[in-house]
Amino acid sequence: EADIYQTPRYLVIGTGKKITLECSQTMGHDKMYWYQQDPGMELHLIHYSYGVNSTEKGDLSSESTVSRIRTEHFPLTLESARPSHTSQYLCASSVGLRREKLFFGSGTQLSVL
Amino acid sequence: GESVGLHLPTLSVQEGDNSIINCAYSNSASDYFIWYKQESGKGPQFIIDIRSNMDKRQGQRVTVLLNKTVKHLSLQIAATQPGDSAVYFCAENKGGGADGLTFGKGTHLIIQP
Numbered sequence: 001e002a003d004i005y006q007t008p009r010y011l012v013i014g015t016g017k018k019i020t021l022e023c024s025q026t027m028g029h030d031k032m033y034w035y036q037q038d039p040g041m042e043l044h045l046i047h048y049s050y051g052v053n054s055t056e057k058g059d060l061s062s063e064s065t066v067s068r069i070r071t072e073h074f075p076l077t078l079e080s081a082r083p084s085h086t087s088q089y090l091c092a093s094s095v096g097l098r099r100e101k102l103f104f105g106s107g108t109q110l111s112v113l
Numbered sequence: 114g115e116s117v118g119l120h121l122p123t124l125s126v127q128e129g130d131n132s133i134i135n136c137a138y139s140n141s142a143s144d145y146f147i148w149y150k151q152e153s154g155k156g157p158q159f160i161i162d163i164r165s166n167m168d169k170r171q172g173q174r175v176t177v178l179l180n181k182t183v184k185h186l187s188l189q190i191a192a193t194q195p196g197d198s199a200v201y202f203c204a205e206n207k208g209g210g211a212d213g214l215t216f217g218k219g220t221h222l223i224i225q226p
Contacts, residue, residue: 006156031212033212033213035213035216040122040200040219040221041218041219042202042216042217042218042219043157043202043216044216045212045213045214045215048212048213056212058212058213059215090156090157092156092213100145101147101159101162102147102157102159102213102214103159104149104156104157104158105156106154106155106156107154107155107156
């Protein structure tokens with residue numbers, strides 16, 4: 001069982017609010033990822049990190065930002081939420097080798113009204 | 114058992130039958146593939162993986178087949194059980210140093226009693 005945690009589980013907020021989605025893993029993994037998933041659809045990579053102080057943008061353009069100050073923590077921030085940001089956000093981590101599986105958290109379901 | 118062509122959004126099978134879920138991948142340079150299972154309200158869970166130097170790999174009740182000639186991946190589930198009901202995603206690790214995994218469209222497996 002993977003030890004990767006996301007909070008909150010569900011979040012409903014109004015337009016224009018600043019939000020931070022939390023993701024923590026206790027496995028000591030170097031690589032961490034954020035994926036965005038609409039209902040029933042495939043996952044799209046929006047951010048990833050190789051390690052502390054490393055952040056990169058993924059394949060899908062996103063208005064969110066991320067930070068990696070500690071190995072175990074990879075929060076995602078939206079400065080001004082909009083209804084178009086409504087989606088599920090999934091955090092994942094891996095050891096850092098090229099061919100390896102990702103461990104996923106349970107996700108944060110974000111609804112922006 | 115039920116066999117389907119390339120990606121169907123939904124696959125319905127009788128409990129106890131074998132299930133076959135298909136996936137077409139996009140990049141001939143991809144060298145690592147994974148099948149994930151995502152239950153409602155949860156993050157994706159690793160099922161089985163296969164490297165490009167293999168054609169077949171078996172796990173507990175699951176088998177993954179890789180056909181590199183036509184860039185096709187399949188997941189076979191033996192004796193399908195109610196707990197197998199979920200959305201199944203294939204994912205590829207593209208070559209060229211790409212980060213993260215690229216996910217295909219999911220197939221919702223429905224188990225009929």
